[in-house]
Structure formats: C-alpha cells, structure tokens
Amino acid sequence: MNHETIKIACSDCNMRELCMPVGLTDDELDRIDGIIGSRRKIKRGERVFHNGDRFTNLYAIRTGFFKTCITSEDGRDQVTGFQMAGEIIGLDGIVHDQHTCDAVALEDGEICAMPFAQIENLSREVNALQHHVHKIMSREIVREHGVMLLLGSMRAEERLAAFLLNLAQRLHARGFSQSELVLRMTREEIGSFLGLKLETISRTFSKFVDDGIVEVKQRHVHILNTDALQDIVNPK
Amino acid sequence: MNHETIKIACSDCNMRELCMPVGLTDDELDRIDGIIGSRRKIKRGERVFHNGDRFTNLYAIRTGFFKTCITSEDGRDQVTGFQMAGEIIGLDGIVHDQHTCDAVALEDGEICAMPFAQIENLSREVNALQHHVHKIMSREIVREHGVMLLLGSMRAEERLAAFLLNLAQRLHARGFSQSELVLRMTREEIGSFLGLKLETISRTFSKFVDDGIVEVKQRHVHILNTDALQDIVNPK
DNA sequence: CGGGACGTTGACGGTCGTCAAAATTAGTGG
DNA sequence: CCACTAATTTTGACGACCGTCAACGTCCCG
Numbered sequence: 001m002n003h004e005t006i007k008i009a010c011s012d013c014n015m016r017e018l019c020m021p022v023g024l025t026d027d028e029l030d031r032i033d034g035i036i037g038s039r040r041k042i043k044r045g046e047r048v049f050h051n052g053d054r055f056t057n058l059y060a061i062r063t064g065f066f067k068t069c070i071t072s073e074d075g076r077d078q079v080t081g082f083q084m085a086g087e088i089i090g091l092d093g094i095v096h097d098q099h100t101c102d103a104v105a106l107e108d109g110e111i112c113a114m115p116f117a118q119i120e121n122l123s124r125e126v127n128a129l130q131h132h133v134h135k136i137m138s139r140e141i142v143r144e145h146g147v148m149l150l151l152g153s154m155r156a157e158e159r160l161a162a163f164l165l166n167l168a169q170r171l172h173a174r175g176f177s178q179s180e181l182v183l184r185m186t187r188e189e190i191g192s193f194l195g196l197k198l199e200t201i202s203r204t205f206s207k208f209v210d211d212g213i214v215e216v217k218q219r220h221v222h223i224l225n226t227d228a229l230q231d232i233v234n235p236k
Numbered sequence: 237m238n239h240e241t242i243k244i245a246c247s248d249c250n251m252r253e254l255c256m257p258v259g260l261t262d263d264e265l266d267r268i269d270g271i272i273g274s275r276r277k278i279k280r281g282e283r284v285f286h287n288g289d290r291f292t293n294l295y296a297i298r299t300g301f302f303k304t305c306i307t308s309e310d311g312r313d314q315v316t317g318f319q320m321a322g323e324i325i326g327l328d329g330i331v332h333d334q335h336t337c338d339a340v341a342l343e344d345g346e347i348c349a350m351p352f353a354q355i356e357n358l359s360r361e362v363n364a365l366q367h368h369v370h371k372i373m374s375r376e377i378v379r380e381h382g383v384m385l386l387l388g389s390m391r392a393e394e395r396l397a398a399f400l401l402n403l404a405q406r407l408h409a410r411g412f413s414q415s416e417l418v419l420r421m422t423r424e425e426i427g428s429f430l431g432l433k434l435e436t437i438s439r440t441f442s443k444f445v446d447d448g449i450v451e452v453k454q455r456h457v458h459i460l461n462t463d464a465l466q467d468i469v470n471p472k
Numbered sequence: 473c474g475g476g477a478c479g480t481t482g483a484c485g486g487t488c489g490t491c492a493a494a495a496t497t498a499g500t501g502g
Numbered sequence: 503c504c505a506c507t508a509a510t511t512t513t514g515a516c517g518a519c520c521g522t523c524a525a526c527g528t529c530c531c532g
Contacts, residue, residue: 070381074470078385092381094374101381120367124360131356137373138330144380145306145328145337149314151387152431156488187511195388197489202512218497218511234310392520423479433521438480454479454529 010036010112019060019086021132028126035118036060041110048089048103048111055093057113061085064109065184068092069192070101079193081143082106082167082185085174088136090116106184151195154233159194160204161232164214168223179226183219246272249348255296255322257368264362271354272296277346284325284339284347291329293349297321300345301420304328305428306337315429317379318342318403318421321410324372326352342420387431390469395430396440397468400450404459415462419455 010016010033020032039062042048048059051071061083068089069079080101083089093099094116123130150159164181172178183190187198187205194201208214213229215222223229246252246269256268275298278284284295287307297319304325305315316337319325329335330352359366386395400417408414419426423434423441430437444450449465451458459465 070385072385072389072470074472076385076389078381078388080381080384091374092378095371095378100378120363120370124363124366127356127360130360133370134356134373135331137370137377138327140377141373141380142328142331142336144377144384145314145316147384148316148380148387149306149308149312151384152314152428153308153312186509192388198511199490199513200488203488206512234308236310422477434479435481435522436520439520442480 013062013112019088021128024126024128028128031122031126032129035114035122036112038113039110040113042105042108044105044107046105048105049093049099050102051099053093053099055090055097055099055116057115058088058090058119059103060112060114061087061089062110062112064111065106066103066109067106067185067189067193068101068103077192079185079189081147082193084170091137091140106189156194156196156200156204157207157232158235159196160190160201160208161229163190163194164221164223165226165229165233168226179223181221181223183221246348249298255324257364260362260364264364267358267362268365271350271358272348274349275346276349278341278344280341280343282341284341285329285335286338287335289329289335291326291333291335291352293351294324294326294355295339296348296350297323297325298346298348300347301342302339302345303342303421303425303429304337304339313428315421315425317383318429320406327373327376342425392430392432392436392440393443393468394471395432396426396437396444397465399426399430400457400459401462401465401469404462415459417457417459419457 010020011029013019020029024032042064048066049055063085066083066089067079068081068083069077071077083103089103090099092101119129119133123133150162154162167183168178168181171181185193187201190196191198191201196204205214205216209216211228213223213225213232215224246256247265249255256265260268278300284302285291299321302319302325303315304317304319305313307313319339325339326335328337355365355369359369386398390398403419404414404417407417421429423437426432427434427437432440441450441452445452447464449459449461449468451460
C-alpha cells in the first residue's frame, strides 16, 4: 500500500454538514471521529474500489469527483452515478460483503475510509448516527428511482436537461455557481449514465447552444436559461 | 380504518427465511415478533402506501404481488419494481419521513406492518437484525443498479428476456416452477418497468413465441428454452 | 349478453444508434 | 517549448428500433 493516508477528524471537516447528522453532542462527535480510519488521496483514474473487492469500508468523499459503474458479463458498461464532496460511496458492498461496482476518481481528490463494522458498532449507541446511516441508504434508493424514471421515460433532450440541472443544483449546494459548471466526465460517460451514445450527447449539447439555453466550451458549461431547461424536463 | 388486521408472529411465518436474519436465538426471535404490529389483508388495486404519505412502517409481504411506482410532476409514470412474498417495501420513506412512491397490490395479498422506529430500537440490541436491515437496503440499491443497466443499455428483446428470467428465478426460490409463470401485471406495467411501450412488449412476446422460446397464453408464460433467453440477455 | 379492460397486429414516422471523417484538445517525450 | 500521438468531440449520412396511431380481437365480469 503506497496510498498516502492522513489521520483526520470529522470535527474539522468542512463537509461535515453533508456527511454527518446534525445536533450531535461533542462526545458523540468525538466518537465518530474515532472511526474515520484514514484520509486517502486519490488520483484521477484511480479506483477507490473495484467490482469483486471485499467490502470493509464506506467512503466519504472530501474533495474530488467520482463515478460508480457496473459492468455486465458481456462487457456492457453502465455508469450508475456521479458523486462529489460530502457524498458516500460503497453502500453496494454491504449485502454480499463484496463490492458489485467500480468507483473511479474523475479528478484528483480525497476520501475518508470508514470501516463499516465500526459504523455498525457505534450506531448501536449513537441513535443519530444509526438514523443517519438509514437515511443515507434510503436517499440512494430514492435517487435511483429518479434515474429509473429518467432512463425509462425521458427523451434525449429531457435526460440531458435533467442531468445538467441536477449537477448545477448539487454544486450550488456546495457553494459553487448555480449557472457555471465544469464537467469532470467525458461525453461518453455522460452518455453511459443517461443511456445514450456519446454522439447523441454531443448533438444535444449543440442543440441547446443553438437554442441559446447554454454556452458550452469543452467541459465548461454556462447555463443561460435555467427555466428553459426546466421546461424541457417537465413539458407542461 | 376498516382494514382487517391480525396479530401474527414471524416465528410462525413460512416466509421467515426470506425476511429475517438466520441464526437468531429464541429470545431474539420473540422480540422481533413483538414489533410486527399487524397483519393486513390487501385487495387487488389497493394501495399499501402512497406518494406523500407519512412514513412510519416498513412492510413485509406475506402473500401477493405488488408494484411500486413513482409519478413525475408532469404525470409521467414509472414502475420501479415488482415485489413478491418475503420482500420488503417502504424503504424509500426513511430519508424524508415521507413516502415518495406508491405501492399497489396487483393481486389480493397480506402484508406485515413493521413500525420503523421499533426496528431501529431493536436493531440497537440485536446485532443480527441491525445488519439484516443494512443488507436489505443494500440489496435494493444493487437491484436498482441492475435495472439501470437494463434501462440504459439493453434493447427491447434483451430487457424482456432479462425480466422473464428474473421473475422465474425469484418464483423458483419460493418453490414455484422455474418455467411456468403467471404474470400478475399488465403489458403496460411491464412496459413501464422496462422503459418500453405496451405494444413493444406485446410484439416482443410474439417474437419469442415465433422463435419457440416461450409459450404465452394471456398472462400465463411457459419458458421453453431458458438458455435461449439467457443468450438474448448476454449475447456472446 | 354486453361493455370495458386488456392484448395483438399493422403501417408509418421519429428518435437515436451506427459508421465515418474531420476538428479540436490533451498528453507525452524529446 | 514544441512536435507528435492519442483521446475526445463534433458533425453528417443513413438506417434500425421502437413509439404512435389505429383497428381489431379476446377475455372477464356484472
């Protein structure tokens, strides 16, 4: 193991409001700090975990941008999500003590490894932590319902519009601009997530530009008309 | 409330291996019995819960066949899953104390309501229950990853073949035939789940019949060639 | 027996995938 | 810093797949 690891505390982490339950006592917070095993730097392209890896940790993203993807037997690939600071990855591994997807860094970043056995131990004593873990898993289930709606019933323009609005909203919640965003993934990865081919992503971007809804320079996207995007997602 | 409710015990339930962790002591099993609030009969078409309902219970299906579906603002509908005996529904409600989908019975059945607050209480003391709850949620996340792969990358024939194999396998695990199944849902509901229109479902069934892979009489499906279905899902 | 829900089939068109080529950018090593 | 190669993106032409619309058939239940 040549990963750089640093001992760190949630209490110092500016992502705490995103990862952690609110209203903890100092004592509870200290105890949660104790289960954060290590902070690990991840380089672009590096995998946090891989399909088939033994499951031991959940990972909280401190910085950076990640994707999770599954590969079917015959080599089909599906991006199941893009994750950013404050989000938790690895929940797929619990059921069979083994990860069923890959988590890959799309840019350099840092993650906190949290041994799941310790999370279970501590959540028996800290009710807020227990409920928080349940909420995180439930949130992921609800998020995936939304993706199923997108994949099952939306057309290409609707999918891309929904995708851009979702990204912008999540970045905004982290203090970034609501209208300026930098895509950390390729057109192919967007396409894989949205169930479309990269050419369709490219064409749809071009159409949005023609319609004056966004400006696109490479991976820099400037949303000029949020309402128009919203109307595309939810045609009245 | 005019729902018929019956006090019931997990220890008597023949679905126990499916709902419950294994290796519990008698004492632990008794305590889990204690949180099963009521057994409720559900008629075909009746809703177990509805989008917007306050979340208080998870529900274990004892008998019957159910669907869960979400509706978007503009009225789009997406079936997010079909559930049968031994499966748990309601996990979507945890994150916001409110259900975000509908659960509807596709045939008469019985469910066990399990107050989630009591599940949390007891799982602080019974480790096997705690871990079981985590596994159930993780299993649902992994299942949805599979649906995303299906919706994102498969063609109509592949989707329907995967759907039939999945149903047959789950029914087989419950002691039913591996090759004979009765669909409890309409073509439209299958289509909604698979991201296809009902006409496409009907046409694809017809094609499978022409190819000698299945026999279809209404909702009765006889799988004649499982390998052929498998080859459709996973073309080599 | 009649009405309504459900299912099947056909014709046609639109959306998006496929294939190909060119343009632009990023990455690498000299 | 520059040259060169690989990776990514854009755009076009064409066709396949599936959606839409319509008509008809079947089953179920009162």
